Amino acid sequence: MKRFQPQPGFVVQAYRYALDPNAAQEAALRSHCGAARAAYNWAVGWVTASWWQRKAEVTYGVAEDALTPWRPWSLPSLRKTFNEAKKTDPRFADWWEENSKEAYNTGLANASAAFDNYAKSKNGKRKGARMGAPRFKVKRKARLACRFTTGAIRVDAGGRHVTLPRLGTIRTHEPTGSLLTRVQDGTARILSATVRHERGRWFASFQVEVKRDLIRVSRPEVAVGIDLGVKTLVVMADSTGEIRTVANPRHYDGALRVLRRASRTVSRRQGPDRRTGRKPSKRWEKANAARNKVHHRVANLRTDALHKLTTAVSAEYGTVVVEDLNVVGMLRNRRVARRIADAGFGEIRRQLDYKTRWRHGTRTIVADRWYPSSKTCSGCGAVKAKLPLHVRTYECDVCGLVIDRDDNAALNLVALAAVGTTGTGVAGDRDTPALSKPRGADRKTRATHPRRTTGAGRAGGATLPHQRQEEARDRPQAEALTLW
Structure with a gap:
């Protein structure tokens, strides 16, 4: 399919609304x-x-x-x-x-x-993990979704209904005035609509070409470095020296007690069994719906908190420095996997990436994955060879600086905005040029030589406290496609 190219001054964004379909409309949605x-x-x-x-x-x-x-x-x-x-x-x-x-x-x-x-x-032309051959979708596991690109796709004038092809007019759970006003003014054009069932209800997402005027941030000359963590969700250090922290709300941990009780109730009911073909009882379905409601509430709270955080950051600073985290590798650590997943590290970076592009004169710098932000002294630039995760206070052996580990990492990140690099060089070597292929660099952090310690500059890039980085090996590219 040909990718849509927006006109100058226009951006493509989504407007998402919850639906309240009746019984016939929900059956039609499931049929589609x-x-x-x-x-x-x-x-x-x-x-x-x-x-x-x-x-x-x-x-x-x-x-x-x-x-x-x-x-x-x-x-x-x-x-x-x-x-x-x-x-x-x-x-x-x-x-x-x-x-x-x-x-x-x-x-x-x-x-x-x-x-x-x-x-x-x-063929080795796609980044990321290897993908297997497409498999059949199972009815009980497949996500319910359908996309409309042609036909009657509109937001009705009343502001509480949407119209989709063959599905007709469906009432929305919330007002659609934010999109309706733009469509009536001629500053928005609906390109497509996608209906999806998730978190226990139906949603309609409209892909819209919107005329958006770039808005200046409140402090365009100030840069901020963002260090993500588990105990403290975000540590922000700006170029003026101010350090701010955002506590981790831990929505999942807060609901864990209620969730365990609901799960015990579900386990005592007669649930489905695919081996014998047993159908679930009505009491099991009721208990399972109550348990899912807890999960949905946690997901909604997390989404709301992350959007508020990223919106505030993108509206204030002119330069945002974030980390290129190996979240998949971090989730292999069973001790912190649950809290890392609850924090939503990948979602924070994704939202900052597109929200900063909506602002005038802003930019996002992605630090290299192998830059030791936690091991580098923010005062003199010396690099420790090792810094265990349980050590939460950074003590420099050269200049004697004593600082919180997360604060030190955030200060190193914000320094990348002034240096103008992303940390692709070998950590600790100030004169080492940036490599064109960061993955070809040495994976081990080398301690700074004593004669290079004084006045050593900061290399670029970032790593996260609590992050266990594993050695990445480039897979050889296949010469030709071998399907079987």
């Missing part, structure tokens, strides 16, 4: 999401059928040029073949007309993207 899942499974089966056929033919000794050709997985090819098959395929022939075409297009587009990501991952 089920149609998207069915189309996705059809596409996966149709493409992989040629893979299995080729694999079997190889065992029969069929020549390479005589093998069954690969079936294409581009969206136009899948859409053309599906439109021909849906009228005769017994899996769709009886009910495909009940849903909008956008429901099936959602599943086909997701399947096409899944095959593209798999092929790029096999």
Whole structure:
């Protein structure tokens, strides 16, 4: 699909509203999401059928040029073949007309993207962890979602209803005036809408092209370094020397007692059993809904707190320095995994990234993952070879500085804004140039040589207290795509 390019002065953002559908509308919503899942499974089966056929033919000794050709997985090819098959395929022939075409297009587009990501991952052209071949979506586990790109997609004039293709007019749980006013003024245009069921209710998210005037921050000349932690969620040190801390609200820990009680109640009820085909009892469904309500409340509280924090930071400072944290690796530490997940480190960086772009004259600097911000002295620049996680106070062996570990890391981060680097050099070596490929640098922190200690500058980058960084090895790129 062709990516939408906004006009100059316009940005693409989402407006999300909770829905209050009636029984018939909720059944239609579930039918559309089920149609998207069915189309996705059809596409996966149709493409992989040629893979299995080729694999079997190889065992029969069929020549390479005589093998069954690969079936294409581009969206136009899948859409053309599906439109021909849906009228005769017994899996769709009886009910495909009940849903909008956008429901099936959602599943086909997701399947096409899944095959593209798999092929790029096999060829080494996609960053991140290796991706496996697309698999069928199970009804009980698949997320309910459907995207609409054409048809009647609008926010009604009353400000309490939205209209979607084939679904009709659905009442919203909250007013839609924030989007309706912009649409009526001509400063916003709805591009698409996505309905999704999460946290126990339905939501409609509108992708909108909005004319947004860049707003200046309150202190554009001030930079801030943000160090994330578990005991203290955020330690912010700005270029004026001021240090502020934000306590970790720990929403999940606060609800853990209630959650344990609700989980014990669920365990005493007769729940579902897929091995025997046993259906859950009404009492189990009621208890499970009460337990899910606790989870949903924790998630909503966390989302609200993170949005308030990132909005305040992006509205005040002209330069924000954040860390490139290996959150996946940090979650492998079972001692702090629950609290790290509850803090939402990745969400903080994601929100700061796009919120700072909405402000005039602001920028975000991402510190290198291997920069020892906690081990580097913020006063003289000396680097400790080792600094255990249980040591919460930094004591410099060279200049005698004694400072809180998190405060020291935040001061080192804000110094990157003045240095103009992201910390890709080897820590402790002031004259070491920045490497073009940070992952080619030495993973071990070297202690500063005594003759280089005095006046040593700060290298760039950042690490997080409580973070256990593991050695990353670059995987060799495959020369060609090997599907099987």
